[in-house]
Amino acid sequence: MTARRPLSVDLVLVPVDASDESADAVAHAAAIAAEYDATVHVVHVLAEDVVEAIENGEVDDAQVAADSEAITETAEEIAAANDVSVSTSVAYGFSTKMKLRHPGSVVLDTAEELEADFLVVPREPVSGDPGEILAKAAEYVLLYASQPVLSV
Template sequence: MRGLAAPFYNTIVLLLGLGSGSSRETNIMNRYTAGFLTLGDDGACMTELDIDLVLVPVDGSEESHEAVDYAIAIAREYGARVHALYVLDEDVVRAIETGAVDEADIADDTESFTDSVIERADAAGVPHGNSIAYGFSTKVKTVHPGSVVLDTAEEIDADFIVVPREPVTGGPGEVLEKAAEYVLLYASQPVLSV
């Protein structure tokens, strides 16, 4: 695999239909994903990926829900676990600190989203975990949503990342719109952007 300095990661997604089923995750897998192959510098196929843990960063947006479905489908296909990382936006955290937003409301929203991930993973028979992280630091300038996702991927030893590709709207709480391109450029793991 290429290191962090590589501008493009040499992973291709093969578009092959697999199996049959009625669940949304199965349909996603059937339509978009069958196997992932890594190419060497010479373009030769090196190996089929061995995926044990799929990381999916989320922020509660609709795009995050879709990314979770893809992550669960991939995890199920490879017999892997899925880990949802809920990334809190700087604006949300600052609003909590200043009292502009009720911390309990944010906690309820976060819990509701992570509960939906648990329900979908359980329904698909996929082992799961979740965590929450701040997508910024007031002390370290290099900490931002993309670096938080990549640091978490390394900490939990993720083999694959599914990142929601959110439209750039600048809306509060849509922290991952700032992270997707960074993750695509610098991840040492294969990344699927949806």
């Protein structure tokens, strides 16, 4: 007799930024995905200063792409170590044109769009580092997500 799982998980969503806590969240997401034979989707959420610079045309596109690629490569390495497939995307965590766009809403919108079954969000200490934009998003996601959420 096979043990029955009360939860069905096909896709685990994990938002990331440039923090160490994000890499830890990817590791947890990959472990969950491995347990349920699911895939992981990593969404790199861009910080407010980066989004403003992009929208104002004041940013080095090559540097933003390189930073995002480094974050994505780290996530792919972690997922591969767990023998889990991973997909990735990048999203603006803020907007100068849309008042209600913030990291928490971006995570929930991405989860809905991709039909994610489980969310893993980094809960970061608020150190003031501009690259750590997901610190407050975790609380928002925990409050409003319709999927199960693990905050690490």
